[in-house]
Structure formats: C-alpha cells, structure tokens
Amino acid sequence: MQSLALEKNTPGLGEMNYDIEPEKSIYAVDDFSLWYGDKQALHTINLDIPVNRVTAIIGPSGCGKSTFIKALNRMVELVPSVKMSGKIMYKDENILTAKYKVEDLRTKVGMVFQNPNPFPKSVYENIVFGLKIHGIKKRQILDEIVEKSLKGAALWDEVKDRLNENALGLSGGQQQRLCIARCLAIEPDVILMDEPTSALDPVSTSKVEELVDTLKQNYSIVIVTHNMQQAARISDKTAFFLNGEVIEYDNTDKLFSYPVDKRTEDYITGRFG
Numbered sequence: 001m002q003s004l005a006l007e008k009n010t011p012g013l014g015e016m017n018y019d020i021e022p023e024k025s026i027y028a029v030d031d032f033s034l035w036y037g038d039k040q041a042l043h044t045i046n047l048d049i050p051v052n053r054v055t056a057i058i059g060p061s062g063c064g065k066s067t068f069i070k071a072l073n074r075m076v077e078l079v080p081s082v083k084m085s086g087k088i089m090y091k092d093e094n095i096l097t098a099k100y101k102v103e104d105l106r107t108k109v110g111m112v113f114q115n116p117n118p119f120p121k122s123v124y125e126n127i128v129f130g131l132k133i134h135g136i137k138k139r140q141i142l143d144e145i146v147e148k149s150l151k152g153a154a155l156w157d158e159v160k161d162r163l164n165e166n167a168l169g170l171s172g173g174q175q176q177r178l179c180i181a182r183c184l185a186i187e188p189d190v191i192l193m194d195e196p197t198s199a200l201d202p203v204s205t206s207k208v209e210e211l212v213d214t215l216k217q218n219y220s221i222v223i224v225t226h227n228m229q230q231a232a233r234i235s236d237k238t239a240f241f242l243n244g245e246v247i248e249y250d251n252t253d254k255l256f257s258y259p260v261d262k263r264t265e266d267y268i269t270g271r272f273g
C-alpha cells in the first residue's frame with residue numbers, strides 16, 4: 001500500500017511536506033472516531049502508520065493516546081460502551097468490520113504495556129504460552145523460538161541459564177524485555193507499545209530504547225510515550241494528539257524542530273501538559 005500520509009493527514013502542514021517521499025503504510029486510519037458511551041474520545045483521526053518505522057504518539061494526559069493504540073488491535077472493544085466509526089485499514093483490510101477476525105489480528109499485532117506483565121510462570125513458559133495455544137507443541141520448535149525471541153529482545157544472555165525460573169524473579173527491565181520477547185514469539189508485523197518504559201529505571205529504559213531501534217528493521221512499531229525526549233530519540237514519525245484530535249503528524253525531527261501548529265509548539269516546549 002502506498003500512501004501520501006502527510007499530505008492527507010496533517011492539518012495545516014500545507015506545501016511544506018511535498019518533498020517527503022511517499023512511504024509504505026501498514027495501517028491507514030481513515031476518519032476514525034471513538035466514543036465511550038456518549039463521550040467522544042477520538043475525533044476523525046486520519047493517520048497512516050509506516051512499515052518498519054517507529055511511530056510515536058505524544059500528547060497530554062487524557063488526549064486519547066492509549067485509546068488510539070488500543071484501537072489498532074481492537075483491544076479497546078473490551079470496554080462495553082465503546083462505539084466507533086470510520087475505518088482502520090490494516091494491510092488493505094478494514095479491521096473494524098464484523099467479518100474481520102480479531103484472533104487473526106492478535107497474531108499479527110503484538111502489544112507491550114506500561115507495567116511489565118509476565119505470567120507467573122517460568123521464563124520459558126512465558127514465551128511459549130501463545131504458541132501452545134496456537135497448537136505448536138514440538139519441544140524442539142518451541143526451544144528454537146524461545147532462543148530466537150529472547151535474542152531478539154536482547155535478553156538471551158541474561159536469562160539463558162534461568163529459563164525454568166519464575167519470570168517474576170526477573171528485574172523490572174528484564175520483565176519488560178521478556179514481554180517484548182513474548183510478543184516476538186508470535187512473529188507479528190506490528191508491535192504496539194503503551195508507555196513501555198514509564199515503570200523502568202534509566203538503565204532499563206535505555207536498553208528498551210536500543211531494542212526498539214533494532215526491532216524496527218523487522219517490525220512496525222507504534223509507541224505511546226509521555227516522554228518527549230524519548231519520542232525524539234527513538235521515533236521516525238510523531239503524531240501529536242490533543243483532546244482526541246491529531247493536531248500534527250510529521251517526521252519526528254521536523255515536528256520537534258519546526259512544528260507548524262502553535263499548540264504543538266506549546267506542548268513540545270513544555271508550556272502545557
């Protein structure tokens with residue numbers, strides 16, 4: 001899918017973006033709105049998410065960042081009062097239609113949460129849990145996937161001799177990388193990260209940031225972060241949300257250096273939020 005994301009999606013950017021190369025998109029979000037009961041949380045979002053890039057979602061508390069990212073894997077539907085309109089195209093298919101199987105989506109889109117949430121099982125069992133559900137039982141295959149996933153999450157060297165220990169005995173940073181490894185085991189296309197480092201110390205945070213940078217070679221990553229330095233460090237594109245709207249969406253270096261909208265400028269310079 002080719003998309004001219006910035007021309008279409010960035011209110012107020014005008015001709016400044018015409019020199020930007022069209023990128024392949026993994027998601028094309030089209031006039032997407034969401035309500036919790038009567039309260040509208042997202043307003044006609046148009047946003048294309050590029051393949052094999054890191055896209056950061058920033059904005060003040062309550063602006064709809066988590067709601068948006070949870071719409072991308074339809075997790076938001078777990079809230080009974082949710083209503084949605086518009087389209088979320090994932091590889092040319094609208095995931096919001098009744099016929100789109102949410103189980104299929106979950107095998108293509110992994111998610112990492114704010115607080116590391118390993119199962120109270122061994123490191124090994126954490127990785128193979130989803131695979132077993134999908135009927136993969138052969139020990140040799142599982143062993144290979146465990147090693148590959150832990151290597152992919154830059155955790156193998158630290159835990160290769162502790163595979164049978166309870167994952168809850170790992171440090172917070174190791175637990176978060178284990179959750180990333182658990183994601184990688186299902187071989188998704190996309191990894192959604194909802195403030196993945198906000199519960200981590202600075203050393204663990206920088207390990208996860210380095211990891212994100214490596215992972216984007218093979219995965220499309222969407223990361224919600226409160227930390228603007230983090231967004232500037234690790235993302236290729238940034239969307240600034242405010243009151244459920246996308247105010248500005250652009251290449252990260254441009255958005256942070258030359259924001260077009262005054263509200264973006266005020267936010268990134270710390271005048272509010």
Ligand SMILES: Nc1ncnc2c1ncn2[C@@H]1O[C@H](COP(=O)(O)OP(=O)(O)OP(=O)(O)O)[C@@H](O)[C@H]1O
Pocket residue numbers: 036041059060061062063064065066067068079
């Ligand atoms: N389950 C829910 N039921 C009703 N309203 C909700 C629910 N979850 C979120 N909201 C509301 O939707 C709006 C967007 O919330 P959301 O959690 O997506 O924002 P956020 O930008 O991720 O905030 P934060 O940075 O504080 O996590 C808020 O007004 C919030 O109160």
